Amino acid sequence: MKKPNPHCPVLGCRTGKPHDTDxxxxxxxxxxxxxxxxxxxxxxxMAELSQSICRDLQEKKIFAWLSRLRQPEEIYVRTLYTLFIATKEELPHIVSGDTPNGMMGYYKPVNKLVFEGRGLLDATHPGLTVGSFKPVHALHAGAHGSFSAIMTCIGLAHHPEALPSPDKYIEHVGKYCTYLNYMHEMFKGGKSKQDVLAGVISLHKPASYWAEQQAKIKEATASPPIPPKP
Ligand SMILES: [Zn+2]
Known part of the structure; x- marks a missing residue:
């Protein structure tokens, strides 16, 4: 059992003084x-990162590309957690960067609240040639420059068709930029966290959800059949 730290509400933090005295x-x-x-x-x-990551992808610098992939996810997830889940008391710990401060500790509650459990980072996917993998493991391996990440790059060099197209990646990170911009404009306009969160949850709903809503509206507003004349 981890002992509570008198200086910080985050379980497992080993700071010897309140973070905000720094x-x-x-x-x-x-x-x-x-x-x-x-x-x-x-x-x-995020915008700067996406340009640099896409340049690596376009130039087929596979290891350079793979080693950066965790950063946009990490920034986005940490931002959502900080905005919509963290308590005021937790904030000094988050910005301090002291451990524990890993992406997955933030991802799980963010996935539940904002992505409504549809996030794919922690889901199991079939491997490129054999077995299965979780995207989060590939992101960690890349960020740590591990041997397994180099092995993945060797595999991708033999199967370049498995690399995402730069356009697809730009679209993926572009969405993060768009959503962050949306949040920024909403906050700038004086909206409450609750309102902004509701908007962000909607932005993350899949296309199938909106198609379903459209169908429901169409059904509800369709004119009833004209009864036959007696
Ligand atoms: Zn702490």
Whole structure:
């Protein structure tokens, strides 16, 4: 059992003093404690990252591409957690970067609340040639520059058809930029977290959900059949 830390509400944190006594943490809280600024900075970082990752993909620098893939997911998930799930007391720990601060600790509650359990990072997928894999393991392996990531690149060099098209990847990260921009504009316009969250949940609903809604509206508004004349 992990003992509670008197300086921090995050279980497992080993800080010897409250995080916000550190001037660097105070500076970060001033930037990332504001939803409007947080979404502006993360969108800016995301846009720059997506250009660099796509350039690697276009130039077929497979290892360079794979080693960066976790970053957009990590930024997006941490932003959603910070905005919609974290308590005020948890915020100094999150910005401090002290452990535990891993993406998957944030991903699980974000997947439940915002993606409504449809997130694919932790789901099992069939492997390229044999076995199965979870995307999150590939992201971690790439970010750590592990041997298994190099092995994956060897496999992809032999099966370049399994690489996503740069257009598809731009579309994927582009969605994150669009959604962060949406949140930024909503916060800038004075909307509450509750309202913005409801909007973001809607943005993440699959196309099939909207098709179903359209069909329901069509059914409800369709004119009833004219009864035959007696
Ligand atoms: Zn802490």
């Amino acid at each position: 001037t660097l943490v105070q500076g970060m809280l001033a930037e990332f404690g504001s939803p409007e600024k947080l979404t502006l900075w993360t969108r800016t970082a």
